[in-house]
Amino acid sequence: MSVCGSSGVWQRATLRCIEIKPPINDLLIYNGECLQWKAEKYEEDTEVYKVTYTGSRDYQRSFHDRGKRFVSSRADLLELCLSLYPVTNYSISVTAMSAKFTATVTTNTSLPAPPAPVVYYEEFETRVPNLRLQRWPNSLDLISSYQVFVLPVEGIMMFDCSAPASLNSSSTSPSEYITAQLDMQNAGTQINFTLGDGSFYGGFYNSPLERGKDYYIILRFVSQWKTDSKSCCVLWAKVTGTSHILRVSSLSAAAFVGGITLVILGGYSISWCARRHKFSL
Template sequence: MLPRGSAGMQHLLPEIFDVCATCHPNATCDEKTDGSGGFTCNCMYGFVGNGRTYCEDKDECQTSSYNICGRHTACHNTYGSFYCTCLSGYSPSNNMAIFIPNDGTYCHDIDECKVQGICGEGGRCRNKPGFFECECQIGYQVQNGSVPFHPRRDQAFCKEVDCGEPPVFPYSIRRWTKNRKMGSKVFYDCDVGFHNTGTESISVCTANGKWKHPNVLCQAKCGAVPEVPYSEIVWQNDSMALHRCMNGYYNPGGNNRSVCGHNGQWNTTMHCKELDYGINDIHVFNEKCLRWKAGTNSGKKEDYKVCVHKYFGKMYIFSRILSVINSALFLLQMVFIGVRDYQKIFRDERRRYFSSSAARPEVCLDLLPATNYTVNITTMSALTSTITTINTSIPAPPVPEVTYRDVESPLPTLWLRRSTCSLDPICLYEVFVMPVEGTLVFDCNSPRTPHFFNQGSCHGEYIAAQIQLKDVGKEMNFTIGDQQYYGQFYNAPLENGKDYSIVLRTVCQWGQVRPKRSYKMHYMYHL
């Protein structure tokens, strides 16, 4: 019999909670390991989560901090698990297509070179970690590619070396087995009457597929080199000789080589002819050019050589132009020296070598203006000389840039701008003042000009100033009528209310030559 109230107490006992009934389908219900008793839900291997509400797939290939499958492998994730495979060129140690690393399986290199003929005929295999490559054996060359090559990836292959037809040399025969492979040899023998003056007589087929060219030079046996009168031999061997005419002689056109022909005879066309020297009837034209009558050595080819030296004050200029000159040619030397009496420090000295086959040679020189030149022409072989002189003229002097300046002054002012040149020591400016009354005629080139020294006798045109160019810089201002003396001329004052023509003339004087150029402007003067 139960005690009073026992039925009610049984009704109040708590209901026991079943943890295992709440576990996720991908979880297991395990007894707790902490000694507290009871059970807990844990996700199965290959899943992660709280064991009750979710257990998701674990990607072992991504979550691991290292390559879970090991070296030379590829990891493949599956639902709740994973598996491993070896990379191309490697094989698993368990000889299975797939494996799990915890069974001790690893991937080792495949030695493809164990496969017979994997690189093809003439190929040599070299194993590498995870792959292999091919190269050609000695006696073979790669085709359609370069070495190293891969027969499965590239179109390249090895082909036996073939040097083709061996070279042919004049006046020789070949002794050959018709073999064109690497290492094959061809022997050369000179024809009857010839001998090899080269250093080799064997041609070899090399690894690059080409015949090594020997130095085979079959020359006829011609004996001693023939003598050419009035010449000397400067070089020779068994098949060729070079001749040179002696001093006082020249080669009028024959070949200066003697060649041993295939018939065993020397071929010689050179002969030496005595030189006929002379420089006659020298003539100067165009101020800078010379013409004369040469000797009778016609038909002779000529080259050129020019050496130039110039001295102008402290400035030194050196220019040199050279060309190859045949030592057998007839050569002339020209020395010309130029001086200026108005410029004592000036000196133009040059030397020129040249040749000519013309009966009347001509040469033009780059001479400077307003200079006296002495020209000496010498035949280099005979050392005979002829001297002549050339006097170059003065070119028309440059006109300066002239501008009228309106300044705060009752007198007109001219502004002159010019460029200096080497003729300045013999040139000057002349300023003419001419009242405009009726028709004015003024010959700028006339050397006769009126003089005026006294203001009280100012009638008609007059020279107001004469200024040496050597005393003028690049520019200057000149005021008409400033009552100053310029040279020996008086710059007289202008009369009020008159029109004037102002002429600026540049004059250069050297000997009897006096070229002039002028600049004219009109000016009306009012007080």
């Protein structure tokens, strides 16, 4: 309370300051697609929040993702997880309806491991085997491809799915090589690939296999955008020879460190996905 005397001088003055916080405070994103914010309101009041988001992609101009959610809550701390597409730039707004206040945050969703196709593992004696797989269209097809690797069976062999030797410029004579690269942008759901037909696929020569040698055929499916890359591998086929033991040792810093021993039996296929894995055959 303030009192002003007849002389025009303040006789008593009291000033109280109250901090006024915005109705939505500390808006943040965690786990790539979940929102969290603090609600500044009277404890018993129920507030309705409208959450809207829009997404676009630098590599796919025709892509647009839009969504809207409503949340009614008395809580002081709110969380909401959205279904966002990977490798997408999002702008997300949260509006407190009664207070008519909006807070906005932006995020770029991460690149996940590419989805694995259904591979039909087979063993062949012919030098021009026909390999089969089944896949489904994916929103990341524009930045994804399949790479077919040929590995001559020569004692103990190392195959690093995240960085095969034939992709390493410092390797002058890698034992494995890429015989084909198949872009997924225009690929169908059923893919049949003839190994060693002497054609070019994605700039790689699908050279005929040498007589008198045994081979493993590995399919590497990779998604890459800017400096980020994720890959998975699957043992697709074996050309001649008897069964071999596939020893797998994981050196992934992003996942775990460990070892697994797998044996190729009958028509089973072996697949692995990681940022950094090495395999010995």
